[in-house]
Each structure stands twice: as C-alpha cells, then as structure tokens.
Amino acid sequence: MLEAGVELARGGGPNAVVLREATRRAGVAPNAAYRHFSSHSDLLQAVRANALSSLAVAMESEIAGIRRIKDRGDLARATLRAVGTGYLRFALAESGLFRTAFTVPDNVEDDIDTAKAGNSGLNPFQLLTSALDLMVEAGVLPKQRRPGAEYLAWSAVHGLAYLIIEGPLSDVSDKEVQSLSERLLKMVENGL
Numbered sequence: 001m002l003e004a005g006v007e008l009a010r011g012g013g014p015n016a017v018v019l020r021e022a023t024r025r026a027g028v029a030p031n032a033a034y035r036h037f038s039s040h041s042d043l044l045q046a047v048r049a050n051a052l053s054s055l056a057v058a059m060e061s062e063i064a065g066i067r068r069i070k071d072r073g074d075l076a077r078a079t080l081r082a083v084g085t086g087y088l089r090f091a092l093a094e095s096g097l098f099r100t101a102f103t104v105p106d107n108v109e110d111d112i113d114t115a116k117a118g119n120s121g122l123n124p125f126q127l128l129t130s131a132l133d134l135m136v137e138a139g140v141l142p143k144q145r146r147p148g149a150e151y152l153a154w155s156a157v158h159g160l161a162y163l164i165i166e167g168p169l170s171d172v173s174d175k176e177v178q179s180l181s182e183r184l185l186k187m188v189e190n191g192l
Helices: 002-012 019-026 030-036 040-064 072-093 095-101 124-137 149-166 174-191
Strands: none
Touching: 002 019, 002 040, 002 095, 019 030, 019 040, 040 072, 040 095, 040 124, 072 095, 072 124, 072 149, 072 174, 095 149, 124 149, 149 174
C-alpha cells in the first residue's frame, strides 16, 4: 500500500494520495487497508516520510559526486552546493513527491524518524545542518552567523523550487532553470 501511495503522490502530489485508490492499486480489500494504516492521514504521513527519504538520498548522491577536494573551505562550499543541487534536482524531477514531502508542517529540528532519512541515516534537514556546520569548521562561515543559517538557506532554495514547479517560473527553459539554480546556490553560499 505504501508503494501505491508513493506512486499516487509521484503522479499527483499530496491530494492524489487516497486510501481507497491505494488499496485498489495494491490489490487489497478496502477494509484490509486499516490493518496497515488507521486513516488517510497515516498513509499520507508514511508517503511523506518516504518522499523525504528519497529527497535525502538525492542530496547524498550529489554529495557523493563531489570530486576530491583537499582545501577544507572549498570542500565545505562544494558540500553546501551539493545539498542545494540535490534538493533542487529532486524537486524538479519528482515534483509530486516533493510537494507531498512538505504538505504537513513538521518540527524538523528534533525529528529522529529514521523513515525520513537517507542512506547516511540523516534526513534532508540534518544534511543541510551538517553542511553548514562543515562551513563553520572550515572557517568559511563565521560561527556567529551560523545560528539559523539553515532556515535562510532552506527558504531560498525551497522558494526557488516552488517558483519553478508551481509559480511564475514554471514556463522557463531548462537552461534558465539551471542558470537561476546556480546563481541562487552561489548567492546562498556568499550570503551566509
């Protein structure tokens, strides 16, 4: 049923995650669904967790693709850019799952739900905070400017993603999206 819910979200976002349709696609009787998920909300939360985990994996994949960099400052900057790049690429490639991942407000700071984590055991928010901590450790981001930096970086990248997915940038070319994405990530890096 979770796989069916994920596919529904992938195709239509959070509003497409319907318990009855998930049971139909999974080939189980509607009443049997309640043995696994007590409500539509429970199914949606499970799909959200899966989407957040997929987002974390996409971010980790970008981090893993960083070429060997010896300078700690350059490595820290590249890691932060990889986190942002993975976030944006996932948002654009999997817009239904991306919208589902952020459909319900969540306390991200203390979230230890492993279902939302990537292969490293970190969720998307933890990957961002780790990248920012690396910036401080490398001396690239002054320690006094670190508090709250995750929210500034996240809001900028998340905002651009939504402008491209559902907003006034939805009709721009892939080349323009690439250019805007690169400029935004550089702006975040320099602005912190």
